[in-house]
Amino acid sequence: MNRTRPLVVGIESSCDETGVGIVRGDTLLANTVSSSMDEHVRFGGVIPEIASRAHLDAFIPTLEQALDTAGVTLDEVDALAVTSGPGLAGALMVGVCAAKALSLATGKPLYAINHLVAHVGVGVLDGGVLPENLGALLVSGGHTEILRVRSLTDDVELLGSTIDDAAGEAYDKVARILGLGYPGGPAIDKLAREGDPMRIRFPRGLSQPKYMGSAQAPGPHRYDWSFSGLKTAVARCVEQFEAAGEPLPVADIAASFQEAVADVITAKAMLACTEQGISNLLLGGGVAANSRLRALTEERCAAHGISLRVPPVSLCTDNGAMVAALGAQVVMAGGQPSGIEFAPDSSMPVTSVHL
């Protein structure tokens, strides 16, 4: 196996995107994604069984297209990589079974990769080697986390995460309350530009002293988030306008909600960075496309002297290239393949970069 600039195929099926990406070392060759998002619209959120069915249908066509785009054959590949968790159990199963079969059929080594760490690893495809003292802020429909990355391939630590809804999930739920459709992120982001973000002060979850504590004596949720109370607060607010018979200031509510999300995410991320000696931050996950989150992260990173790296949106949303990118890093670092007997783990911890 070529461990210097390995040709790696990465497979992703943890949520509603079926992704196959191909990299050579830290060079991106193909990033093919088939999304079942349209099928979830009428339900207002990702339905796991629908996503799993779509993965099965999409996998081979997506793989074929990725190989075609990269201009490579399976025979030439050095290694295969697949998301083994965290994610939706039934969805993960499709990618894992397909990846194991490809490994069995071709004799190529298979690496079982952590989806969250792959969101960080994708950074190498845009700007090369990641800096030291690295943190990663991951925000998407499925997760909201702040990680400390001492080594991309073998030392990643979870500093904080949401204790209930993911930020993207909160966007979807609030968009439904406001009648804005699914997915909620882009709709709220667009409408928020016309609204007053200061009109309503929505709560910043887990920001009270009993949760935060101090740097010396941290509370139980110093770097954690909670978005379920925020969603409830938006619902109450809408009810109050309706009860008073007033027209709903939808744009102001959207802007105020978005401000609450971006504020609490970045405030806690900055706290984690400054207290944990993190001087370089990578922003990843689908919600990295949100204009206010990006702007506020840039602004606050600049104020704290933290360098910020944000991969292009096509690499931030779930995709196979990130799995291939991290897989290639593991191969280059001399990591052992995972074999084909491992089980997908829907709650795989970030401390486990690969199995």
Add this chain to the structure above:
Amino acid sequence: MLILSVDTSAIASAALLTGQGETLAAFATEDTRSHAEVLAPGIGKIMTTADVTGADIDALVVGVGPGPFTGLRSGIATARSLAFAWDKPLHGVMSLDAIAVDAALDAWRAGVDEFVVATDARRKEVYWARYRSTGGTHELLDGPHVSAPSEVPDLPAYGMGAGLYPQQLRRVTEYSGTQPTAEALGRTAIVKLAKGLDLLDTAPLYLRESDAKIPGPRKRAL
């Protein structure tokens, strides 16, 4: 001819069969919930046992259900990926046929013309199909369906589904624990392939919708 057969409609199983229907090697699990872990290693093992490589295989067949969704997809995803990587033809077979192939012979011996095959569909339901035995050969008459056991036709019933609901189904005792296996599935496929008959494509037979509910409109405060 060499066939690799895979079925995960209930248990996970795989088999290598010759064109004469002789089994070179086979593997089957007991349990119905670890398909993603055990299937690929199981296939690897039978290929080693039979000293066969992908290049030696002429075609693959896969059970397309009905069966519990996640397990069923494991087999289909595996078979499709193997067929793609080896560039070999892949056919689908209705999984209940894997029980019917042996049931038909038993029914013929017992002088029974029509019978049903039933497997566990969980949620107090069974997957079932109705067959005719013509001189020991099965012919599908109706199905597959998923329903409460009480809605299954009152005929001799073969398979685990009959074993689970002896009050409602007229179970054939010796077959009351029988699950579809890739070995039996492969035998039915070979007969059809040899006769030049069409097999199915590999679209899974879920028979049930995804269970998702479209949320109702939000209740207004007034």
